Amino acid sequence: xxxxxxxxxxxxxxxxxxxxxxxxxxxxxxxxxxxxxxxxxxxxxxxxxxxxxxxxxxxxxxxxxxxxxxxxxxxxxxxxxxxxxxxxxxxxxxxxxxxxxxxxxxxxxxxxxxxxxxxxxxxxxxxxxxxxxxxxxxxxxxxxxxxxxxxxxxxxxxxxxxxxxxxxxxxxxxxxxxxxxxxxxxxxxxxxxxxxxxxxxxxxxxxxxxxxxxxxxxxxxxxxxxxxxxxxxxxxxxxxxxxxxxxxxxxxxxxxxxxxxxxxxxxxxxxxxxxxxxxxxxxxxxxxxxxxxxxxxxxxxxxxxxxxxxxxxxxxxxxxxxxxxxxxxxxxxxxxxxxxxxxxxxxxxxxxxxxxxxxxxxxxxxxxxxxxxxxxxxxxxxxxxxxxxxxxxxxxxxxxxxxxxxxxxxxxxxxxxxxxxxxxxxxxxxxxxxx
Numbered sequence: 001x002x003x004x005x006x007x008x009x010x011x012x013x014x015x016x017x018x019x020x021x022x023x024x025x026x027x028x029x030x031x032x033x034x035x036x037x038x039x040x041x042x043x044x045x046x047x048x049x050x051x052x053x054x055x056x057x058x059x060x061x062x063x064x065x066x067x068x069x070x071x072x073x074x075x076x077x078x079x080x081x082x083x084x085x086x087x088x089x090x091x092x093x094x095x096x097x098x099x100x101x102x103x104x105x106x107x108x109x110x111x112x113x114x115x116x117x118x119x120x121x122x123x124x125x126x127x128x129x130x131x132x133x134x135x136x137x138x139x140x141x142x143x144x145x146x147x148x149x150x151x152x153x154x155x156x157x158x159x160x161x162x163x164x165x166x167x168x169x170x171x172x173x174x175x176x177x178x179x180x181x182x183x184x185x186x187x188x189x190x191x192x193x194x195x196x197x198x199x200x201x202x203x204x205x206x207x208x209x210x211x212x213x214x215x216x217x218x219x220x221x222x223x224x225x226x227x228x229x230x231x232x233x234x235x236x237x238x239x240x241x242x243x244x245x246x247x248x249x250x251x252x253x254x255x256x257x258x259x260x261x262x263x264x265x266x267x268x269x270x271x272x273x274x275x276x277x278x279x280x281x282x283x284x285x286x287x288x289x290x291x292x293x294x295x296x297x298x299x300x301x302x303x304x305x306x307x308x309x310x311x312x313x314x315x316x317x318x319x320x321x322x323x324x325x326x327x328x329x330x331x332x333x334x335x336x337x338x339x340x341x342x343x344x345x346x347x348x349x350x351x352x353x354x355x356x357x358x359x360x361x362x363x364x365x366x367x368x369x370x371x372x373x374x375x376x377x378x379x380x381x382x383x384x385x386x387x388x389x390x391x392x393x394x395x396x397x398x399x400x401x402x403x404x405x406x407x408x409x410x411x412x413x414x415x416x417x418x419x420x421x422x423x424x425x426x427x428x429x430x431x432x433x434x435x
Contacts, residue, residue, distance in 0.1 A: 023161050023162055023163075024161060024162065024163050024278050024279065025161065025276045025277065025278050025283050026072050026073065026160045026161060026163060026165060026195060026276070026277045026278070027069065027070075027071040027072050027073070027274075027275070027276055028071060028072065028073045028074075028075055028235075028273075028274075028275040028276075028277060029062055029063075029065060029066040029069075029071050029073075029074050029075070029272060029273070029274055029275075030075045030077060030235050030253060030255045030272060030273040030274075030275055031059065031062040031074075031075070031076055031077070031255050031258060031272040031273070032076065032077035032078050032079065032113075032201070032236070032237025032238070032254075032255035032256070032257070033078065033079045033113070033237050033238070033239075033240055033255070033256070033257035033258065033261075034055065034058065034059045034076070034079065034080050034081075034257070034258050034259075035055060035079055035081070035082040035115065035257065035259070035261055036052075036055050036056060036059065036080060036081050036082060036086060036090045036093070036094070037052065037055070037081055037082045037083055037086045037087060037090050038051070038052075038055060038082040038259075038261055039051065039052065039082075040261070040262075044361065047365060047366065050365075051259075051365075052090075054259060054291070054292070054293065055258070055259050056090070056093050057290075057291060058258035058259050058270065058290040058291065058292065059080075059093075059094075059097065059258060060093075060097060061258075061272075061288075061290045061291065062074075062258065062272040062288075062290070063097040063098075063100060063101055065272070065274065065288060066101060066104075066106050067100060067101065067104040067106060069274070070104070070105075070106075071106055071274075072106070072107065072160045072161065073106065073107050073108075073109065073160070074101050074106050074107070074108045074109070075108075075109050075110075075199060075235060076108070076109070076110040076111070076142075077111050077113075077199050077200070077201055077235055077236060077237030077255055078111045078112065078113030078114070078116075078147070078171055078199075078201030078237035078238060079113030079114060079115045079116055079201070079237060079238075080094065080110060080113065080116055080132075080133065081115065081116040081132055082115050082116070083115060083116065084115075084116055084117065084118045084129055084131065084132065085129065085132070086116075086132050091132060091135075094136070095136065095141065098136055098141040098142055099141065101141075102140075102141055107143075107158070108141065108142035108143070109142060109143045109144075109145070109156075109167060109169075109199070110133050110136075110137075110142050110143070110144050110145070111144075111145045111147060111169045111171055111199045111200075111201050111237070112131050112133065112144070112145065112146050112147040112171055112201070113147065113171060113201045113237060113238070114147075114171070114172065114173070114174060114201065114238065116131060116132060116133070117131055117146070117147050117171070117173060118130065118131060119173065119174060131144070131146070143156060145168075145169030145171075145199060146171075147169070147170070147171025147172060147173060147201055148170070148171060148172065148173050148176065148180070149170075151185075152185035152186055152187055153168040153169070153170065153184065153185065153186045153187065154168070154186075154187050154189075155167060155168045155186065155187065155189055155190045155193065155196075156168075157189060157192060157193060163194050163195060163278075163279065164192060164193050164194050164195070165193055165194070165195045165197060166189070166190045166192065166193025166195070166196045166197065167197050167198075167199065168186055168190065168196075168197070168198050168199070168231070169198070169199040169200075170184065170198060170199070170200055170201075170202070171200070171201035171202055171238075172201065172202040172203075172218040172238075175217070176217065176218040177217045177218055178217075178218055178219075179218070179219060179220055179221050179224050180202055180218055180220060181200075181202075181220045181221075181224045181225065181228060182221070182224045184228065184230070186230050190230060194279045195232060195233070195277055195278070195279055196230060196231045196232050196233075197231060197232070197233045197234075197235065197277070198230075198231040198233070198234045198235070199234075199235055199236075200220065200234050200235070200236040200237070200238075201236065201237045201238050202218055202219075202220050202236075202238055203218065203219050203220065203238055203239070204219075204220045204222070204225070204236065204238075204239065204252070204254070205219055205220065205221045205222050205223075206222055207239050207241070207243055207254065208239065208240075208241055208264065208265065222245075222247050225247045225248065225250055225252060226247040226248030226249075226250065227248065228248075228250070229249075231250060232249070232250065232251070232279070233250070233251050233252075233253070233277060233282075234250055234251070234252045234253070235253050235255070235275075236252060236253065236254045236255070237254070237255055238254075239254050239256065240256060240257040240261065240262075240264070240265050240268060241254070241256050241257075241265045241267075241268040242254060242255065242256035242268065242269075242271065242273065242287045243256075244285055251281070251282050253273055253275065253282075253285060255272055255273050256268060256270065256271065256272075256273075256287070257270050258270050258271065258272060258290055258292075259290075259292055259293070260292060260293055260295045260334055263295065263297055263334070263336040263368065263370075265295075266295050266296075266297050269287070269289045269292070270289065270290055270292045271287050271288050271289040271290050272287075272288055272290065273285060273286065273287055273288070274286040274288055293332055293333065293334050293365055294330075294332055294333045294334065295333075295334050295336075296328045296333050296334070296335045296336070297335075297336045297338065298324060298325060298328060298335065298336070298337050298338065299338040299339075299340060300320075300321060300324065300337070300338070300339055300340075301340055301341040302339070302340070302341030302342060302343045302347070302374070303341055304320065305317035305320055305321070305343075305347075305351075306343070306347060316350065317347070317350050317351055318350070318351060318352040318355055318356065321337070321351075321356055322355075322356065322359055325337065325356070325359065325360070325367075326363075329359075329360070329363035329364045329367075330363070330364070331363075331364070331365060332365055333364050333365055334364070334365055334366050334368075335360060335364045335366070335367045335368070336367075336368045336369075336370060337356065337360075337367065337368070337369045337370065338370045338373070339351075339369070339370070339371045339373075339374050340373045340374065341374065341375075342374075342375050342376070342377050343374065343375075343376065343377070344376065344377055345376060345399065345400070348374075348376070353369060353371075356369065357369065397421070397424060397425065398421070398425070401417065401418075401420075401421035401424075402421075404417050405417045405418060405421070
């Protein structure tokens, strides 16, 4: 069975090499959503530094592959950086990689993303902030496309292997609405291209978003993709999972992210895409995985923690959780613990979430606790574990707030909690008055 797999892989490799030698096939490495500089996980500085290193390493794997396979084009389809103002280390790292691509004869193109495109109101020392990729474009290290040009798209026309390629690009900005592809206008010169290609950084209808995404209400409908007649191929970013779609006469390839940035894509293998394009269709499309952290998710229902089973009832809820966490933890794991179900206030206080967090910090690369779907039992069902008396949501808020205030380490935090408590109670009373 293993020999059959090896043989199939060998045949595929031979087929790919034959396609690569075909004069009319354009070879491309497509990457997106590299998010260099991402540090959203709450971590020890050492682990945060390791994450930054892994993000750079994943991008370098894409550039190294492009150079090793002597591809024609290297395309970055948005969110190269996680911010509009990356630090000098990330800027310098990208500059080195682009210089290596250029020296190897690989032409590079980049599209601004949601994260690394400055907003209209963003400024620094009174001056408009420029997209970080523009400095590379000025040095002729790549061609940079702004995500949302005000006028019709102007294609970049280039000859690759005796084939004329036309590249346009389109993205969305934070707060943008509507379908950016619905009323797309492109200059007439695109008609000269045998392979018309659109780079896209925008949410596509029907695809999982991934997270770590800034607010945008724009959406490209699958109908608008299938109905447009200008482009044969759409190479896309924004989504953190890899997809390959055929809509109408259009082939859509979504690169996916090069690292796990959240827990929204547990089945997604981060990587980049190796493509062979011709005027008559895709010759090959391979998703190349990169070195990455392992993503694990554990979901525990409150019924498992307060069970009628006599053996389970002898264990503390925190111990039950730790017992299930232990087999999943290792130094290269991003682990999400999702708690769901209903519980009383007394039961909630039996959970030592701080102990669980400390265990995760010591035994995982990162542990995130998602208790967003936990719910306190409604007033008519909730009973205090200490007194056996029923309590109202308002009383519950007061009791919890008073406990936090009592445990606050200093007077300033006590005052801040007291103010927050009063504001929340006022808001609850206002809502009650509106019913």
